[in-house]
Amino acid sequence: MIQIHERSLLPIFEQIVSQVKELIAKGALVEGDKIPSVRELSATLLVNHNTVAKAYQELERQGVILSIRGKGAYVAKAAESPGMLTERLRELKERLRLLVVEAHHLGIGESQLKAWIEEETARYGGKCMLTARNLRKTIERKPVLHHIDFSLAPGQVAGLIGRNGSGKTTLLKTLAGILTPDEGEVSCGGMPIHAHPEAKREVVFIPDSPEALYGYTAYGCADLYGMIYPRFDKTFFLEAMKRFGLPVGKNIKHFSKGMKMLLGTALGLATRAGFVLLDEPTNGIDAIAKKQMLTLLMEAAADGTALVISSHMLDELERIADMVLLLKDGTIEVHDRNGDAYPELVKVQVVFRGDAPEEWLSSPRVKVLERVGKVYTLLLGNEAGPRAFLAGAEPQASAYGELEAMEPLLLEPLPLKLEDMFEWKLGGPTNAG
Incomplete structure (x- = not known):
């Protein structure tokens, strides 16, 4: 029922949100219907489970669906929609208060309670990280890795x-x-693996x-x-x-x-x-x-x-x-990629009025991906970020603003792909050898 459209300008999670709401509006999904689990929809669409989870969280925030722990997610009653999440948070807080009271009666101290909460938060929240810190590696006197820093959480x-x-x-x-790195450390759950x-x-x-x-x-x-x-x-x-x-x-x-x-x-x-x-x-x-x-x-x-x-x-x-x-x-x-994946880039299709501005097209803030006749496909970017202009910044703030000031015959935004970012960041001579 739900499909991902590669050429859509909408992020994948927004496509899922939109299509679920459309299915409800058409009557294909009705109150009480169970919707696929995050795991099921992720595997069916071949998209990241966090993307699906983000879509479901947004649908629940809007009151479109209701998640029941251990049972799944269901199309919600219309009457439940406006304050449903607020009510569920209130109920959660009350259950937590009752647990604290019960712990007090059993003689369980504050430090023990905090330790348990931290333990469960670490288990559920993914604090068992795989972490690389300042990795350096030289092979046959050639530096291959240096200043490698990142962390990866479960899932x-x-x-x-x-x-x-x-x-x-x-x-x-x-x-x-x-x-073994020449310098730096790889740790799993805080334990250095080497x-x-x-x-x-x-x-x-x-x-x-x-x-x-x-x-x-x-x-x-x-x-x-x-x-x-x-x-x-x-x-x-x-x-x-x-x-x-x-x-x-x-x-x-x-x-x-x-x-x-x-x-x-x-x-x-x-x-x-x-x-x-x-x-x-x-x-x-x-x-x-x-x-x-x-x-x-x-x-x-x-x-x-x-x-x-x-x-x-x-x-x-x-x-x-x-x-x-x-x-x-x-x-x-x-x-x-959970937010704006490529905030420094914008991709457009453009037809210039008159001759193409060759000097502008050869600037470091512009990359010509393709030219078919008078139609150019471009990647644009600068330090200020072209998305800032789209949000209302001054025209001179970005290459996109400069392009719009030229008043082209056609200026159409296109969806950005990972391949575009690869081309922008890594285009040029190969690093092979």
């Missing part, structure tokens, strides 16, 4: 992007504890080719992983192999590249580790298997597994990542 999906040879695989191996090997059980790296496992059957790989990872879920692994249509008794050396990636993903998720790092997981697999894999990844993320996915398939990351790690010149830029 987050981070897309790792960069040019060929930029150091993505080196970063993943360093995060997993396979490579100093505490047991912490590595919470961080699993899935390479693009598992040469180390050649000689094993898929079933043998499961036995090996079961000895390393105490929470390894063999039932989940076998179900995933069946889902992918992969043989468990065949030596994986004879698997195709795509089959090896599917096997690696199934093994990594079956460890039930908190953080799974995947290097080009959809490379070499067919369209059907790719959809199955992405569905499996979205289900895992909705269940709380954090993912770092290195990929050149930017259209896939566009939908599933709620955080982008852009690796350039050995450093990381973190882009949070």
Whole structure:
């Protein structure tokens, strides 16, 4: 019923909100109807579960749906809509007050109560972070990583992007504890993983080719992983192999590249580790298997597994990542996709009145993506931010303002994609070699 339109100017969560409300208006959904869970809709649409959750939170804030813990979300009664959330918060506060009173009667002190609350908040709020601090790594006297700083919380999906040879695989191996940084620290839940090997059980790296496992059957790989990872879920692994249509008794050396990636993903998720790092997981697999894999990844993320996915398939990351790690010149830029993902950019289609302004088009604040006849597709940006102009700033505040002042025959905004940001940030000579 709900579909994502790639060319829409609306963010994905707003598309979900709009379509649910439209289905209710048309009578396709009526009061009391159960709507798909966040996990179900995330896996069906192949979008990040946090995006779906954000849409549901907005629908609940507007009184369109009502979530009942342990049962799901339902289309709400119209009469409940205006103050429903306020009423639920009041009820929650009252329950909390009664619990505090009960604890007092049982002789439980304030410090113990605070400790319990902090413990539960950490468990639910995702304070068991994977954190990289000031990572530096040199390989064969060539600096590959420097000043790497970011954190990843449970359930987050981070897309790792960069040019060929930029150091993505080196970063993943360093995060997993396979490579040791020259400086800096990787910690999981506050425990440095290079100093505490047991912490590595919470961080699993899935390479693009598992040469180390050649000689094993898929079933043998499961036995090996079961000895390393105490929470390894063999039932989940076998179900995933069946889902992918992969043989468990065949030596994986004879698997195709795509089959090896599917096997690696199934093994990594079956460890039930908190953080799974995947290097080009959809490379070499067919369209059907790719959809199955992405569905499996979205289900895992909705269940709380954090993912770092290195990929050149930017259209896939566009939908599933709620955080982008852009690796350039050995450093990381973190882009949070839950808000305005690319505030410094705007994309337009334009037809100039008369001759095109070549000097303006060659300025560092303008990038020509495509020209078909007189129609230009442009990326615009500057330090002030073109979105500021769209919100009412002075025309000279942005390249967009300068463009509008030229009074072109056509000026049409286009939806920004991750590929556009990649082109803007990383366009130019390759970093390979």
